Amino acid sequence: MNELVFFINNVVIAGSVTGSIYAIGAVGVTLIFSIMRFAHFAHGDMMTFGAFMVLLLASAFPGAGAAFGVPAALVLLPVAMALTALLAVGIDRAFYKPLRAHGVKPIVLVIGSLGVTLMLQGLIRLFSGTGGSSLYVDDRKEIFRLALPFEGVRAPVVITEPQLWLFGITLVAVVGLHLFLTRSRLGKAMRAMSDNPDLAQASGINTNTIVAVTWVIAGGLAAIAGTLLSLDVTFKPDLSFFLLLPIFAAAIVGGVGHPFGAVAGGFVVGFAETLAVFNWSVLLRPFRDSLPEWLTQAGNLAFVGTEYKIVVPFFILVVILVWRPTGIFKGKVI
Amino acid sequence: MAAIIEVQHVNKAFGGLQVINDCSIQVEKGSITGLIGPNGAGKSTLFNIIAGALPLDSGRILLDGDDITNQPANALFHRGLLRTFQIAHEFSQMTALENLMMVPPAQSGENLFAAWFTPGLVRSEEAEVRRRALEVIDFIGLHHVRNELAGNLSGGQKKLLELGRTMMTDARVVLLDEIAAGVNRTLLGDLVTNIERLNREMGYTFLVIEHDMDMIARLCDPVIVLAQGSVMVEGSIEEIQNNPEVIEAYFGAAS
Numbered sequence: 001m002n003e004l005v006f007f008i009n010n011v012v013i014a015g016s017v018t019g020s021i022y023a024i025g026a027v028g029v030t031l032i033f034s035i036m037r038f039a040h041f042a043h044g045d046m047m048t049f050g051a052f053m054v055l056l057l058a059s060a061f062p063g064a065g066a067a068f069g070v071p072a073a074l075v076l077l078p079v080a081m082a083l084t085a086l087l088a089v090g091i092d093r094a095f096y097k098p099l100r101a102h103g104v105k106p107i108v109l110v111i112g113s114l115g116v117t118l119m120l121q122g123l124i125r126l127f128s129g130t131g132g133s134s135l136y137v138d139d140r141k142e143i144f145r146l147a148l149p150f151e152g153v154r155a156p157v158v159i160t161e162p163q164l165w166l167f168g169i170t171l172v173a174v175v176g177l178h179l180f181l182t183r184s185r186l187g188k189a190m191r192a193m194s195d196n197p198d199l200a201q202a203s204g205i206n207t208n209t210i211v212a213v214t215w216v217i218a219g220g221l222a223a224i225a226g227t228l229l230s231l232d233v234t235f236k237p238d239l240s241f242f243l244l245l246p247i248f249a250a251a252i253v254g255g256v257g258h259p260f261g262a263v264a265g266g267f268v269v270g271f272a273e274t275l276a277v278f279n280w281s282v283l284l285r286p287f288r289d290s291l292p293e294w295l296t297q298a299g300n301l302a303f304v305g306t307e308y309k310i311v312v313p314f315f316i317l318v319v320i321l322v323w324r325p326t327g328i329f330k331g332k333v334i
Numbered sequence: 335m336a337a338i339i340e341v342q343h344v345n346k347a348f349g350g351l352q353v354i355n356d357c358s359i360q361v362e363k364g365s366i367t368g369l370i371g372p373n374g375a376g377k378s379t380l381f382n383i384i385a386g387a388l389p390l391d392s393g394r395i396l397l398d399g400d401d402i403t404n405q406p407a408n409a410l411f412h413r414g415l416l417r418t419f420q421i422a423h424e425f426s427q428m429t430a431l432e433n434l435m436m437v438p439p440a441q442s443g444e445n446l447f448a449a450w451f452t453p454g455l456v457r458s459e460e461a462e463v464r465r466r467a468l469e470v471i472d473f474i475g476l477h478h479v480r481n482e483l484a485g486n487l488s489g490g491q492k493k494l495l496e497l498g499r500t501m502m503t504d505a506r507v508v509l510l511d512e513i514a515a516g517v518n519r520t521l522l523g524d525l526v527t528n529i530e531r532l533n534r535e536m537g538y539t540f541l542v543i544e545h546d547m548d549m550i551a552r553l554c555d556p557v558i559v560l561a562q563g564s565v566m567v568e569g570s571i572e573e574i575q576n577n578p579e580v581i582e583a584y585f586g587a588a589s
Contacts, residue, residue: 192425192436198387199423203437203499204411 003283005148005155011274017163017232019270020170024225025243026250026262027177028218034194034257035214036100038109039248042091043222045120047240049087050223051230052124053080055135062138073135074165077227081220088219089212091116097211117241125237132234135227162231169224174263177217181259186213194257242310246273249313253320255327264328268320269313276303276312337396338363338507338539339384339415344393346379346563353379354390355563361507363398366533366540368554368571370547372583376563377543378420381509384541385417386410397507414506418499418513420543422492426485430476433484433495434467435460437502466502474498475524489516497525501532507539508532514546526552559583 025047032040057076058064065072095112142161147153181187193200193210201207226240233239250269254261280301284291295301304311320328339361346354353376361367369377382388384395386407395403397415407417425433471480474494479487484495493513500508510529514522526549532538544550550557551571559566559574561583567574574580 188436191427195425195427196423198407199419199425200436201407202385202387202411202417202419202423204408204503205436206408207406 015271015274019267023266025247030262038106041113042116044240044244046222047226050084051226081223084223085216085219088215246313255329261329340396368557371560417509418496420511424484
C-alpha cells in the first residue's frame with residue numbers, strides 16, 4: 001500500500017499539477033491561434049509577467065490574504081490578471097496590430113512575438129533579478145498530509161494548498177470559458193470570427209473588439225497559470241519560458257484552435273511527462289517474489305531519466321500527429 | 335430621385351494594374367440596379383470597395399449622403415449596408431440556423447455585462463431572433479437542413495443562406511454578388527420573387543452583379559455596364575441590349 005501512496009503522490013498529483021498548468025497555458029495559445037492565426041511565442045513570458053505582478057503586489061500588501069484566510073497571492077491574483085490582460089492588449093496594439101494592418105504573413109507575427117518574448121523577459125529580469133523568490137511573502141505554504149485509513153500504510157498522501165487551488169481554478173476557468181464561448185453572444189462572435197473572419201465582419205461583428213477580448217482572456221489565463229505555477233514551486237523570471245514548448249505541444253496535440261483539445265492535450269502531455277520519469281521499480285516491490293530476478297535487481301525502472309523530461313512532449317506530439325494529424329479533437333476552429 | 339449610394343471618381347490599382355479607373359456610379363433609393371460587364375471589368379472590386387472590404391486609392395463613397403469611404407465592413411453593416419459574397423461564405427462549424435442567428439445587430443448579449451447580469455433579457459431576445467431565423471429559413475426553403483452544419487451544405491444552399499442572412503436584419507442597401515450562380519432554376523425563380531418582394535415591401539435597395547442575363551432582364555432597372563474599370567453605359571435593359579458598344583465589349587469585333 002505504501003507503494004500505491006508513492007504512486008499517487010508522484011504520478012496522480014504531480015501529473016495533475018503539471019497537466020493543469022499546461023492546460024491553462026495551452027488554452028490561451030490556442031485561442032490566440034484560432035482568432036489571429038499565429039503561434040504566440042511570448043505566452044510564457046506573459047505568464048511570468050502575471051506571476052511577477054502578484055509578487056510585487058504581495059510584497060506591497062503582505063497582509064491582504066489574512067482577512068480572507070487564504071494566501072495573499074491568491075487575493076491579489078485578480079488584480080494581476082487585469083494587469084496582464086492590459087499588457088496583452090497593449091502588446092497587441094504596439095507590435096502585432098501594425099503588422100496585421102500591413103497584411104503580413106503569420107510567420108512575421110510569430111517572429112514578432114519572439115522579439116516580444118526577449119523584451120519581456122529582459123524587462124522582468126531587470127526588476128526582479130535573476131534569482132528565485134517565493135510568492136509566499138508573509139504567509140506560509142500549507143501542506144496537507146492525508147493518512148490513508150488502511151493498515152500498514154505509513155506514508156501519507158501529500159498535497160499542498162496551492163495545488164488544491166490550482167485544480168479548483170483550472171476547473172472554474174475551463175467551465176467558465178466553455179459557457180462564454182457557447183452561450184454569450186460575444187463568445188459566439190469569437191467562434192464566428194475564428195470560422196470566417198470576412199463573413200464575421202460583413203455580419204457586423206467588430207473584429208477589433210474580438211481581437212481585444214481574445215487578448216484579455218489569454219492574458220488573464222496566462223496570469224493564472226504563471227501565478228499558480230510559481231506558488232507551487234517558486235517565482236523565477238525564466239520559469240514559464242521553459243514551459244513554452246510543452247504548452248505548444250499540448251495545444252497541437254489537442255488540435256490547435258480547440259480549447260477543450262488544449263485542456264485534454266495539457267493533461268496528456270503532463271501525465272506523459274510524469275509517467276515517463278516515474279520509477280516503476282517501486283510499484284514492483286510488493287511482487288518481488290514472483291518476478292524474474294533481472295527485473296527486481298534493476299534499481300531504476302523509469303522510461304527516461306528526469307533530465308530528459310523535456311523530450312517527452314515531443315514524443316507524444318509525434319505519435320499523436322502520426323495517428324491523428326489534426327490533433328485529438330479536430331482543430332482549426334473554436 | 336435620391337441616390338442612396340454614390341461612388342465618386344474612385345480609383346483602385348493592384349500593383350500596376352488599374353482595375354477601377356475614375357469610376358462614378360449612383361444607385362437610386364428603392365431601385366434594383368444591375369451591374370454587368372465582361373470578366374475583369376472590375377465589378378467585384380468595386381463591390382468590395384463599396385462594402386468596405388478593400389481600401390480605395392482615391393475617390394469618395396457616400397451612403398445616403400454620408401461619407402463612408404474606407405469604413406470597415408462591420409460599421410457599414412450597422413448603417414444598413416449588407417453584402418453577399420461571390421463565393422458563398424458561411425460559418426462552417428455552425429448549423430444553418432445558427433448562421434442566420436449570428437446576424438442581427440445591437441443585441442444586449444453582445445454587451446459583456448448584459449450577458450452576465452441580465453440573462454433574462456438576453457434570452458428573450460434570443461428567442462425572438464430564433465423565431466425570425468426560422469421564418470427566414472422557411473422562406474429560403476432550407477428548413478429541412480436547418481440543423482446541418484453550414485459547411486456541409488451544397489454550393490446552391492450556401493447561396494440561399496447568403497440571401498437569408500440579408501433578410502435577418504433591416505437593411506437599406508444589399509449588394510448581391512452573383513447570387514444566382516450555382517442555384518438551380520426552380521430556386522432561382524423563388525430567389526427573384528424574394529428579392530422583388532424585399533424591394534417592394536421592405537424598401538430594400540439592391541445592387542446586383544450577375545452574369546445571368548435573364549435574371550438581370552427580369553430584375554434590374556437600371557443596368558450599369560462596367561468595362562475596364564469605368565462606366566461604359568447606363569440605362570434600361572432594352573437600351574443596354576441594343577447598344578452597339580455593349581455588344582462590341584461582350585462579343586468582340588467578330589459579331
